[in-house]
Amino acid sequence: MTTDTDAAGTNSTGANSQDASGAGAPGTAGAGPRRTAAAQRSAPPGKPRRTRRKVVGAAAGLAGIVLLVLLPLLNLSLPGVLPGPTYTPGSLQLLAMCMLMAAAALTYHVLLGVAGLLSFGHALYFGAGVYGLAIILQNLDIPLLPAMGLTLLVVIVLAHVVGSISLRVSGIPFAMxxxxxxxxxxxxxxxNPDGTTGGDEGLSLRTDNLPDFLVGVANTRNLYWLALAVLVAVFIVVTWVQSSRAGHVAAAVRENELRVRVLGLQPYLVKLLIFVVSAVLVSIIGMVFLLLQSGAVPRAISADLTITLLVMVVLGGVGSRWGAVIGGVFYTILDQRLTTLANSDAIDALPDILRIPLSEPLFILGTLFILVVLFLPGGLTGTAQRLARRRKRLRGAGEARTGEDSTAHDRTETSREILEESA
Amino acid sequence: MSTVVLLLFTGLGLGALYFLVAAGLSLIYGLMGVLNFAHGAFLTLGAFAGWEVARRTGSDNWGIFLLSLLVGAAAGAAFAAFTEFVLIRRLYQRHIEQLLITLGLSLAAVALFDGIWGTDPVFIQGPAWFKDTTEILGARIPNDRFVCIIAAVLVLLAMVFFLKNTRYGMIIRAGVENRSMVTALGIDVRKAFTLVFTIGGAAAGLGGVLASHYFGYVSPMLGGSLLIFAFIVTVIGGLGSLTGAAIASVAVAVLQQFANFYLGGTGDFVVVLALALVLLFRPSGLLGRTS
Known part of the structure; x- marks a missing residue:
């Protein structure tokens, strides 16, 4: 009896948290069966505010997308962040990379944040998209879209085979x-079997069968729009997956697999579905990455890429879609900026003990990552949320009182719980 | 016949390296539940420390080689103890966060090694005897293989002795079995944690120096490439089992060598295939406890 009600409670709070973060207002991410009663008590006064927030959030999101769409036509400068004004190919290339990495981090979020699967093999599917499309374009004379379809087919089969084997174990063994x-x-x-993959050199993109508007530096802005479209589409699909039945079951499996099995559901199949969906999405991102980079490089399939995605998700805040997006953008820009910094004269002039660490972007990023895990367990979004709540409490203790119960269980706690449960 | 013997010994030498990495990994995971991604960095640091000793003293006799082994092991142990004491200790029982910390540490450490020693491999000289070969059953086997095998066997024996016959060894074994019970008996199990990390780091550092002689070079990527096979070995052997790690190291490395020779360089796939088969039929590994 208790099993039933508790599981239902988990589900309904799960839905609440998804609504809230989906609208870009991660203020009411309540989860965990023990909080259910409190959340329900405070639900009536919170409800109109939540819908208003949702509308405001959606409007802000739409405005943001419109701004991003118009960016290649504008002449904005962000010194220190972008290498030049926004219409220049260099800046657009970096921005497009941010979008793709944010989208890739979102697909990793589906694994880790929704299903609690700590995968260290996500780069395999990204790389399968990159190399699959590159090899098909190289060797077959077919247009872009059929080639992408063929690559997708390969990835779907690959993800099913690998997923069905590796999901036999869970937790850390699954990671290994x-x-x-x-x-x-x-x-x-x-x-480099038979010269198909190009080995360490990588494989350059054969452009014979590509549409003209995707080729060449002058068309970087088309690729930028494509990357933006991919990000928006992935965000929508991820939101949909998360709020679908399968998404709820996956989240429930993360919380307590045994309980889900007792309810007569099949955790294995749901996890496999989530695994395959995430793999397919990231392979599509890989294909666009290939077009943007106009070449396949071994890094695209290395374990380093998976680790980068994991770092992005954790930096942004585990369990939050916006966290994954923010983490992806933040990491990509920081990496690019630190590389520029490493090659600058100011760094070269420093004594060895400062110059060596500062000229290694990965050293700084790795250290930053350790600090975030140690001191900011909810990542960037969790910290922002905590600061916002503290400010609200300072402004008026009485006003904040009503929402306090449901918001007490904040992003930080959610992140920690997800990490604990995926172990 | 001579090819088979040569492959066997090469495989045993490689298996010895896998074991030196996997032993620490497996013990750490068994006792603390931490998947230590920084283990490769311990190994790389050990390798570079050993190389520095050889380079600075300028001679390549046995004394220097033994000294470099000691220094490598000490460097690995010190790095590991630091990791446990400063970073891991703050996050006990948060296994994924501990994993993330070791991941960040391995990123940062490898980048730092890149900065200090450069990304290109540096070549290493051992005692002249290393370059010779010994003939066994018609196969000419490079001598450094024997050194690796002997060192790994000694480490295995020392670890088994330590775990079976000393007080701290018993605490560690008891902790692997049931940590909360050990704590309930009033034993400070955290000391055992630091100890296990230190031992694992020392073995990895030793493995690093030996690996640099086995492969003939040191590079910042050395640890990472061995670490992945060590992961596979620990899963196949059964997480937390030292004997399992030893058996699986040898099996994996020998299999890898034979497949590389007879099946056209497919060693790595055969290993992954073996992993898949073990998982399908014995998800807890060869000697792992069934939960």
Missing amino acids: VTLAFAQAGSVIVGR
């Missing part, structure tokens, strides 16, 4: 097994 499979993929690419 996915890593091993991804490593096998990375090794194939490095070995």
Whole structure:
């Protein structure tokens, strides 16, 4: 009896948290069965405010997208963030990369944040998209879209095979097994069988069968729009998956797999579905990455890429879609800026003990990552939320009182819980 | 016949390296539940420390080689103890966050090694005897293989002795079995945590120096590439089992060598295939406890 009600409670609070963060207002992310009663008590006064917030959030999101769409036509400068004005190919290239990485981080969020699957093999599917499309375009004379379809087919089969084997274990062993499979993929690419993958050199994109508007530096803005479209589409699909039945079951499996099994559901199939969906999405992003970079590089299939995605998700805040997006953009820009900084004269002039660490972007990013895990457990979004709440409490203790119960269980706690449960 | 013997010994030498990494990984995971991604960095640091010793003293005799082994092991142990004491200790029982910390540490450490020693591999000289070969059953086997095998066997024996016959060894074994019970008996299990990390780091550092002689070079990527196979070995052997790690190291490495030779360089895939098969039929590994 208790099993039933508790599981239902978990589901309904799960839905609440998704609504709230989906509208760009992660203020009411309540989760966990013990909070259910409190959340329900405070629900009536909170409801109109939540709908208003939702509308405001949606409007802000729409305005943001419109601004991003118009960006290539504007002449904005963000010194220190972008290498030049927004219409220049260099800036657009970086921005497009941010979009793709944010989208890739979102697909990783589906694994880790929704289903609690800590995969170290996500790069395999990204790389399968990159290399699959590159190899098909190289060797077959077919247009872009059929080539992408063919690549997708390969990825779907691959994800089913690898997923069905590695999901036999869970937690840390799952992480190791996915890593091993991804490593096998990375090794194939490095070995360069019959010259198909180009080995360490990578494979440059053959443009014969590509539409003209996607080729050349002058058309970077088309690629930028494509990347933006991919990000928006992935965000919508991820939101949809998360709020679908499968998404709810996956979240419930994350919380308590045994309970889900007792209810007569099949955790294994749901996890496999989530795994495959995430793999397919990231392979599409990989294909666009190939077009943007106009070449496939071994890094696209290396374990480093998976780790980068994991770092992005954790930096942004585990369990939050916006966190993944923000983490992806933040990491990509920081990486690019730090690389520029490393090659600058100011760094070169420093004594060795400062110059060596500062000229290694990954050293700074790795250290930053450790600090975030140690001191900001909810990532960037969790910290922002905590600061906002503290400010609200300072402004008026009485006013904040009503929402306090449901918001007490904030992003930080959610992140920690998800991490704990995926172990 | 001579090819088989040569492959066997090469595989045993590689298996010895896998074991030196996997032993620490497996013990750490068994006792603390931490998947230590920084283990490769311990190994790389050990390798570079050993190389620095050889480079600075300028000679390549046995004494220097033994000294470099000691220094490598000490460097690995110190790095590991630091990691446990400063970073991991703050997050006990938060396994994924501990994993993330070690991940960040491995990123940062490898980048730092890049900055200090450069990204290109540096070549290393051992005692002259290393370059010779010994003939066994018609196969000419490079001598450094024997050094790796002997070192790994000694480490295995020392670890088994330590775990079976000393007080701290018993605490560690008891902790792997049931940590809360050990704590309930009033034993400070955290000391055992630091100890396990230190031992694992020392083994990895030793493995680093040996690996640099086995492969003939040191590079910042050395640890990462061995670490992945060590992960596979620990899963196949059964997480937390030292004997399992030893058996799986040898099996994986020998299999890898034979597949590389007879099946046209497919060693790595055969290993992953073996992993898949083990998972399908024995998800807890060869000697792992069934939960």
